[in-house]
Amino acid sequence: MKAALADGGTLFLSDERTALAVPETLRVLLDERGLGWDEAWARARSTIVSRFGGPKSEPGRPFWLVSFLEQEHPRLLELLYEINRRHLDDVELGGRATGRSGGASRSSGRATRAASGPAPWR
Numbered sequence: 001m002k003a004a005l006a007d008g009g010t011l012f013l014s015d016e017r018t019a020l021a022v023p024e025t026l027r028v029l030l031d032e033r034g035l036g037w038d039e040a041w042a043r044a045r046s047t048i049v050s051r052f053g054g055p056k057s058e059p060g061r062p063f064w065l066v067s068f069l070e071q072e073h074p075r076l077l078e079l080l081y082e083i084n085r086r087h088l089d090d091v092e093l094g095g096r097a098t099g100r101s102g103g104a105s106r107s108s109g110r111a112t113r114a115a116s117g118p119a120p121w122r
Contacts, residue, residue, distance in 0.1 A: 020064060022048055023079035031075070 025047060029040035069077035 020073070020076055023076040023083065026079050026083075027075055030079075 022044060025044040026040050029035045029043055030037065033040075035043070066077065069080070
């Protein structure tokens with residue numbers, strides 16, 4: 001991932017197990033390189049291409065449990081929640097900020113918020 005960022009390359013994510021590359025890319029750009037959120041998010045979006053949900057994937061199977069991320073990678077979990085919050089805010093605005101649209105729902109728990117619509121990084 002760091003090599004792709006260094007030479008302007010692209011990361012291709014082929015299934016859900018690689019999804020932590022998104023918050024890890026943001027972590028490197030924000031924490032190690034000192035970029036602001038908007039610039040880091042734009043660079044992460046231009047660096048990462050994903051194709052989740054192939055014929056052999058198992059929908060609904062959690063590859064990364066919240067409890068694992070809380071213990072082992074709390075910064076990545078924090079970034080995932082921030083990505084989700086920003087995506088839901090945009091969806092609630094009708095996609096005006098990014099040109100995307102979809103429905104959103106929120107509940108009181110951090111882990112139960114969900115949105116429909118395209119993935120926020122593509």
